[in-house]
Amino acid sequence: MQLTNNADAISYTDLGLSPVALDLGFFELRWYSLAYLAGIFVGYWYLLKLIRQPGSPMARRHADDLVFYASLGIILGGRLGYVLFYNLGEYLADPISIFKLWDGGMSFHGGVIGTSLGILYLAWKQKLQWLRIHDYVACCVPFGLFFGRLANFVNGELWGAVTTAPWAVRFPENIGGVQALGPPRHPSQLYEAGLEGLVLFGILAFMFWRTDARYQPGKLVGAFILFYGLFRFGVEFIREPDAQLTEFAQATGLHMGQWLCIPMIIGGLYLMLTAARRRVRVEPTVGTASVA
Template sequence: MLTHPDFDPVALSLGPLQVHWYGIMYLFAFASAWFIAMRRSKREDSPVTKAQVENLITYGAFGVVLGGRVGYVVFYNFEAWMRDPMLLFRIWEGGMSFHGGLIGVLLAMLFYAHRIHIPYFRLTDFVAPIVPLGLAFGRLGNFIGQELWGRPTEGPWAMVFPKDPDLLPRHPSQLYQFAMEGVLLFSLVYWFSRKPRPTGAVSGVFLIGYACFRIIAEFAREPDQHIQFDLYGWVTRGQLLSLPMLLLGVAMVIYAYALPKLAPQSDSPEQKKI
């Protein structure tokens, strides 16, 4: 059995200024997105130029933060929000949702695609490979902050979290999600996007990959205390929110590869002579 290192949430203190680990993880997430976007912008098929990357990351950052907060309140604390509308603005109390952040980024990319006059799904295909490493850093932040720990287990890798009032040996599910939703998803989507793909295919693979990894990880993650299970005594809120992502991703990949075959073919020169 392992014991969590019980990190100090404050990574660095400079007089009255305190730098928290979670903030550092966000900084690393946006920095990794910028770095990968700059590399991808050099490709001949890139819809985004190097000069546009900075604005792209800015739009994405606003989408993540605003969408993540709204999503957390709507998806996980809707009744409390109805009783206390100001809950949405008390961000210092914590609470961010990946699914809300995803919706926020998709809306932000819709605005940005319109602004720079490029097809929407070409932009989302560009963005998809730059997202997973940011998710990896976010899960490290959850681990450092002892948030979203796993269910009790007797496995030799079980970990006791000092902030857990029950002090039970649990799955370090944050690290599972770091590995699956971060490292593995990045490897999959980045590898798939190395070659030109039909428009929408890369976005679809990202949605499928994240949904599958999240659904798997939820079996080890402790469900939210105030929600527990939504269906059948084992289906969690995270799994329910990931299912539409999986279905949409499959539909996008099928559509991306089927559309060229369904499109009417122009007449060949030989046909025109007849």
């Protein structure tokens, strides 16, 4: 089936979606905020399941501390990453707007850096194996990615390029200063929710539960950043660049997100290929028999 005109596309406004989950008049609770909270809480629940397995690199008390540091890293790193990578000029002109998190603007790559710094601090403070902690945390991140991309779709933001696909969606856009439905576009937010959330979770879950990857420091986090980088790099070809970076994409041939994914792909591949040489003897949390 091919689209013959705009009327054949799915209208975003007909879906009955709203960025606001709860409006009390004096306070608005947005789906985007709930997505972050859901990702953190579900990720924490899954992390507790992982560390209950023999050979965990941390105890429950460390996981509790880790949630705090990781949450700070996600929020602060995500925001600063967006400021630096995506819209530095505008924020330099109005520095106060950096703190207006409710206006949106978060970078996954910045969140990764912030979370990694939090893990490094915890590992140093508690004398833990930082790379193995990264492995366990990486298995939990797809939950946040899944919820976050769904929230992007609900917000009607970060949509894809114009397409004739039968599932194309017409999102509200600013056209000539007037808010109106734009041309049919790829719902790239949903593509990313499926790839970065569901598929990536499946890959890491298989590696954790069905192989000995968790006893090879760096293999799981390497797989995470490798496959995330590949998925994100590919989807960016059918995703519109941020408005302020359109000229950058045209000049360099790649979107900012793709440039940021290249070191992830290289680093992830390196971690996976070298993980076997870092394999360690890991003892279970109870008893002395080796499990790896």
